Amino acid sequence: MKPFAYLKPADVDEAVLAVAADPGARFLGGGTNLVDLMREGIERPATVVDLTALPLDEVHDLPGGGLRVGALVRNSALAADRRVAARYPMLAQAILAGASAQLRNMATVGGNLLQRTRCPYFYDRESACNKREPGAGCDAIGGFNRSHAVLGGSGSCIATHPSDMCVALAALDAVVEVRSVRGVRRIPIAEFHLPPGDTPHVETALAADELITAVELPPVPVAVRSRYRKVRDRASYAFALVSVAAALEVRDGVVTDVRLALGGVATTPWRAREAERLLLGGPANEEAYRRAAEAELAPAAVRPGNAFKTGLVRATVAATLRDLDLGEEIG
Amino acid sequence: MRVNGAEEKLDVEPWVSLADLLRDRLGLTGVKKGCDQGACGACTVLADGTRINSCLALAVQYDGKEITTIEGVAPHPLQEAFVRHDGLQCGYCTPGQICSAIGMLAEHAASGADPAALDEAEIRERMSGNLCRCGAYNGIVDAIKDVTR
Numbered sequence: 283m284k285p286f287a288y289l290k291p292a293d294v295d296e297a298v299l300a301v302a303a304d305p306g307a308r309f310l311g312g313g314t315n316l317v318d319l320m321r322e323g324i325e326r327p328a329t330v331v332d333l334t335a336l337p338l339d340e341v342h343d344l345p346g347g348g349l350r351v352g353a354l355v356r357n358s359a360l361a362a363d364r365r366v367a368a369r370y371p372m373l374a375q376a377i378l379a380g381a382s383a384q385l386r387n388m389a390t391v392g393g394n395l396l397q398r399t400r401c402p403y404f405y406d407r408e409s410a411c412n413k414r415e416p417g418a419g420c421d422a423i424g425g426f427n428r429s430h431a432v433l434g435g436s437g438s439c440i441a442t443h444p445s446d447m448c449v450a451l452a453a454l455d456a457v458v459e460v461r462s463v464r465g466v467r468r469i470p471i472a473e474f475h476l477p478p479g480d481t482p483h484v485e486t487a488l489a490a491d492e493l494i495t496a497v498e499l500p501p502v503p504v505a506v507r508s509r510y511r512k513v514r515d516r517a518s519y520a521f522a523l524v525s526v527a528a529a530l531e532v533r534d535g536v537v538t539d540v541r542l543a544l545g546g547v548a549t550t551p552w553r554a555r556e557a558e559r560l561l562l563g564g565p566a567n568e569e570a571y572r573r574a575a576e577a578e579l580a581p582a583a584v585r586p587g588n589a590f591k592t593g594l595v596r597a598t599v600a601a602t603l604r605d606l607d608l609g610e611e612i613g
Numbered sequence: 614m615r616v617n618g619a620e621e622k623l624d625v626e627p628w629v630s631l632a633d634l635l636r637d638r639l640g641l642t643g644v645k646k647g648c649d650q651g652a653c654g655a656c657t658v659l660a661d662g663t664r665i666n667s668c669l670a671l672a673v674q675y676d677g678k679e680i681t682t683i684e685g686v687a688p689h690p691l692q693e694a695f696v697r698h699d700g701l702q703c704g705y706c707t708p709g710q711i712c713s714a715i716g717m718l719a720e721h722a723a724s725g726a727d728p729a730a731l732d733e734a735e736i737r738e739r740m741s742g743n744l745c746r747c748g749a750y751n752g753i754v755d756a757i758k759d760v761t762r
Contacts, residue, residue, distance in 0.1 A: 283628040284628075285626070285628055286627060286628060287627070288673055310671075313670060314651055317669045317671060318651060330627065330671075362723075382666075382742020382743075383713070383716070383717060383720065383740075383742050384654060384657055384713065384716075385651055385669075385742065387716075388665050517737075517741075518737070518741035519741040
């Protein structure tokens with residue numbers, strides 16, 4: 283690992299100032315992604331600003347039933363929070379579907395938002411990767427792309443966003459609060475992660491000196507009945523091939539409220555707004571679920587390695603919504 | 614930091630991992646470096662009682678913490694149970710498996726659940742961060758189940 287200077291500020295102002303003064307500085311949370319990337323030589327910060335002493339590790343109630351989650355809350359702590367399990371089951375399930383218990387004990391909420399792709403060509407420094415080295419080309423597009431995105435890609439990059447947690451956050455319309463020397467900014471989750479376009483190395487709307495301080499979850503009544511379903515190559519401890527975060531309310535056989543987001547298939551956590559639009563007010567049945575998934579996939583660009591994902595999306599969306607509507611009938 | 618109950622004052626470069634510090638500076642070679650990228654769990658230790666992958670932990674981040682390695686838990690009923698149930702072949706992953714299982718049982722207890730309710734599927738899910746390339750999983754699950762009964 284390339285040597286670096288190390289700072290451990292005690293408060294947010296000090297952390298923000300340290301990075302504002304040093305363009306080569308990076309914030310460090312639990313280290314589960316950044317330390318790995320530094321060891322591989324993909325990230326090479328001159329200074330590491332360790333955030334783990336900052337007082338941002340609590341979950342607070344918001345008026346109206348929302349939650350404010352400090353950026354340094356560990357993934358395991360958020361999943362174990364009884365308010366999360368009661369109000370946003372899809373979020374607790376998504377977190378527990380990701381990584382391993384050891385990693386969830388280390389990883390922070392802010393760090394999870396900034397996870398970088400697990401595209402093998404991004405990790406392999408011998409391969410061409412526009413995300414790692416702008417302008418170098420993309421070996422994934424014509425290469426082994428089984429794990430890659432069918433939605434949101436570009437001619438520059440088809441790397442999948444790896445987070446499970448962020449898929450649930452997308453479905454829940456979370457808001458990311460960030461701080462810099464210029465003040466506080468609130469970024470809706472839908473605008474936080476950026477599609478690759480011509481600049482796949484620019485992954486989020488964060489400026490280099492902005493620190494994530496909290497994630498706010500608005501009240502989402504329908505999320506009380508929600509699920510996260512993840513399909514992967516082994517039963518646990520693997521990244522998603524396809525995942526679905528869904529919340530559903532059905533009255534008299536008609537969908538009266540729905541949230542749907544997809545993971546493992548897109549370059550960003552993917553809110554399935556077209557599918558939601560089609561489902562709302564329509565019948566709560568298998569055919570409607572599959573048709574909605576199909577509509578969401580209309581802009582999909584598949585390649586030989588990942589063409590199987592479209593069928594898997596249809597089946598997983600339908601299975602997840604069916605679980606939720608069956609639960610409704612049982613009461 | 615405190616390591617296995619003893620106060621240790623160490624001067625360490627910020628890029629040294631906790632796994633390397635424990636192994637190379639303190640001679641605690643029960644901490645295994647399998648993949649060095651958080652994929653295998655062989656380096657699992659307890660930090661203030663919580664299981665973590667010490668290979669992805671910068672040692673400086675754990676300043677002031679209480680670290681426990683396999684050397685610090687012995688003798689432990691899980692060790693005897695692993696022997697009794699053949700929860701190993703080569704043994705390389707075993708220190709990480711046992712530290713992980715200790716952390717897992719503490720997490721399960723903290724949730725208020727009855728340890729006797731831990732079934733095979735839940736043990737496998739909760740222990741999925743520890744790989745065993747010999748494939749001794751059946752024995753590992755049986756050993757963990759044994760200490761909860």
